[in-house]
Amino acid sequence: xxxxxxxxxxxxxxxxxxxxxxxxxxxxxxxxxxxxxxxxxxxxxxxxxxxxxxxxxxxxxxxxxxxxxxxxxxxxxxxxxxxxxxxxxxxxxxxxxxxxxxxxxxxxxxxxxx
Amino acid sequence: xxxxxxxxxxxxxxxxxxxxxxxxxxxxxxxxxxxxxxxxxxxxxxxxxxxxxxxxxxxxxxxxxxxxxxxxxxxxxxxxxxxxxxxxxxxxxxxxxxxxxxxxxxxxxxxxxxx
Numbered sequence: 001x002x003x004x005x006x007x008x009x010x011x012x013x014x015x016x017x018x019x020x021x022x023x024x025x026x027x028x029x030x031x032x033x034x035x036x037x038x039x040x041x042x043x044x045x046x047x048x049x050x051x052x053x054x055x056x057x058x059x060x061x062x063x064x065x066x067x068x069x070x071x072x073x074x075x076x077x078x079x080x081x082x083x084x085x086x087x088x089x090x091x092x093x094x095x096x097x098x099x100x101x102x103x104x105x106x107x108x109x110x111x112x113x114x
Numbered sequence: 115x116x117x118x119x120x121x122x123x124x125x126x127x128x129x130x131x132x133x134x135x136x137x138x139x140x141x142x143x144x145x146x147x148x149x150x151x152x153x154x155x156x157x158x159x160x161x162x163x164x165x166x167x168x169x170x171x172x173x174x175x176x177x178x179x180x181x182x183x184x185x186x187x188x189x190x191x192x193x194x195x196x197x198x199x200x201x202x203x204x205x206x207x208x209x210x211x212x213x214x215x216x217x218x219x220x221x222x223x224x225x226x227x228x229x
Contacts, residue, residue, distance in 0.1 A: 042222050090157065107156070
């Protein structure tokens, strides 16, 4: 398995509170991604990063921000959590972002917003 | 916009039955195609992928998929399923011309295999 960890693995929070999820990789891969997984929707890309301090929006970026200050860490922040952001969040990595590359996924974070 | 359709939401099979899960995509250009599997409570793992060459691709655990360009399809098959194949299966596409590294996923197909 690729060296990807996510923290926390489970979180319960209240509407309106800020939440930060962390993805950490030991593979030194250039590209990192945040997805959310919801029943009936599959996985949808929130944001991705193609290098330190280089990020871009995905399909469902509203309400989320990201930061990448080091190659190994990619943070996802919900500035003010809403119930619609209750989901399972997966981080993924790929070496160079080439379209033929496999993306490797982390174990996921289950977030419940009450 | 690119999209991926997985027509079967939930498939229930008995052990030793044959499996075929459908995947269709909407993009007329060059594509890279992937099948991922998610076992209960686990993260996504790659089963197989296609980017060029032989359209019949073999993956792990006895799975294979066939890319049929004229039908915009990339169906997943396995001749004889086992109880341990119970999982959710996701088809994904990365189309040339789309955002670099941007995988578009289907909604997934849950497979339940009865022992």
